[in-house]
Amino acid sequence: MKKQALIVLGAFCLLTNLYATTFQIKDGKASFKLPYTLGTHEGESNKLTGQIDITNKTGELSLPIESLKTGNEEMDCHMYEALGINYKNSDFPDDHVCDDDKLPSSGPNSIKYPFIKYQISNLEVLSQSDQKIELKLQGTWDIHGQQKSSSHTLNILKEKNHWKSKTDFKISLKDFDIIVKKFLVIAVEDIATVQANIKWSQQ
Numbered sequence: 001m002k003k004q005a006l007i008v009l010g011a012f013c014l015l016t017n018l019y020a021t022t023f024q025i026k027d028g029k030a031s032f033k034l035p036y037t038l039g040t041h042e043g044e045s046n047k048l049t050g051q052i053d054i055t056n057k058t059g060e061l062s063l064p065i066e067s068l069k070t071g072n073e074e075m076d077c078h079m080y081e082a083l084g085i086n087y088k089n090s091d092f093p094d095d096h097v098c099d100d101d102k103l104p105s106s107g108p109n110s111i112k113y114p115f116i117k118y119q120i121s122n123l124e125v126l127s128q129s130d131q132k133i134e135l136k137l138q139g140t141w142d143i144h145g146q147q148k149s150s151s152h153t154l155n156i157l158k159e160k161n162h163w164k165s166k167t168d169f170k171i172s173l174k175d176f177d178i179i180v181k182k183f184l185v186i187a188v189e190d191i192a193t194v195q196a197n198i199k200w201s202q203q
Contacts, residue, residue, distance in 0.1 A: 022203040023156060023163065024051045029197045030063055036188040043070040043079070048196060051203075052120065052135070052154075059120035059137075061196070066114070073101040082173075082180045083144055084111035093179045117142040118150075131158045146176040156200060163200040168193060 028048030034041040047067035052059035065083045070076055077098035085092050089108040097109040104110045120139040127134045135154045140147050156165045171192045173180065180188045 021055065022051055022053045023200040024203055025049050025061075025198055026162070026201040027199040028061075030068075030194060031197075032068070032192050032194045034188055034192040041070060041075070041188065043068050043076075045069065048198065050118075052123070052137075054123065054125065054133075054135075057120075057123045059123070059139075061118040061120075063116045064114055065111070065116060074098070077101045077103060078181070080111060082178050083116070084113050085109060086112040086145065087177075087179065093181055096181065113143075113145050115142075126153070132156070141171070141176070143171070143176040144178050148175050163202060165196070165198050165200065167196050167198075169196070170194075 025048060027046075028050070029044065029046045030048045031044040032042065045063055045067040048061065048063050050059065050061035065080055068076070068079060070079065078096065080103055081092050081097060084103070085097070086108075087093060091097050091109055097103060118139050118141055120137050122138040124136040124138075125133065126136055133156050135156070137152045137154055138149075139151075140149050152167065152169065154165055154167055156163050171194055173188075173190050173192065
């Protein structure tokens with residue numbers, strides 16, 4: 001009986017520890033792939049930050065758009081135009097507004113939406129152990145000044161002395177009123193695949 005009681009107590013403590021937990025991003029990387037007429041645009045960022053508070057069922061992931069890099073500065077600037085500028089007052093998308101592969105630091109052609117964010121409004125613990133916790137996230141994407149609700153499953157796995165996750169997201173450019181200018185007959189497709197590779201610290 002004492003042994004059984006200890007097992008139950010241990011399981012209870014484990015559950016309490018996992019559910020009353022905040023996961024903070026220690027090292028966050030994001031990469032994207034966006035098909036276009038002649039192939040696939042690819043880029044990445046190592047500036048993904050945020051946290052998930054399991055106790056309060058909230059959290060946020062955030063990425064500065066200017067941290068996204070493709071290896072081509074001209075392409076990077078055109079990406080920042082599409083993601084960051086408020087089209088209502090700017091010369092873009094009628095004309096490119098990059099000057100020497102840079103956007104103005106102020107004025108109507110400067111970046112007005114500097115971050116891509118996912119705000120978690122609720123979450124559910126689908127399964128858990130001392131090596132893995134599976135979460136269903138309910139939240140809102142905030143991209144280019146537009147908001148769209150979306151749910152995602154996140155598996156956080158323990159590896160040695162840290163936790164990690166790898167998650168794919170599908171982002172529709174049309175959902176966020178994002179326009180990418182054509183070059184002659186070359187155009188991008190609508191759906192970008194984003195992958196988040198994260199190492200977490202447990203608070």
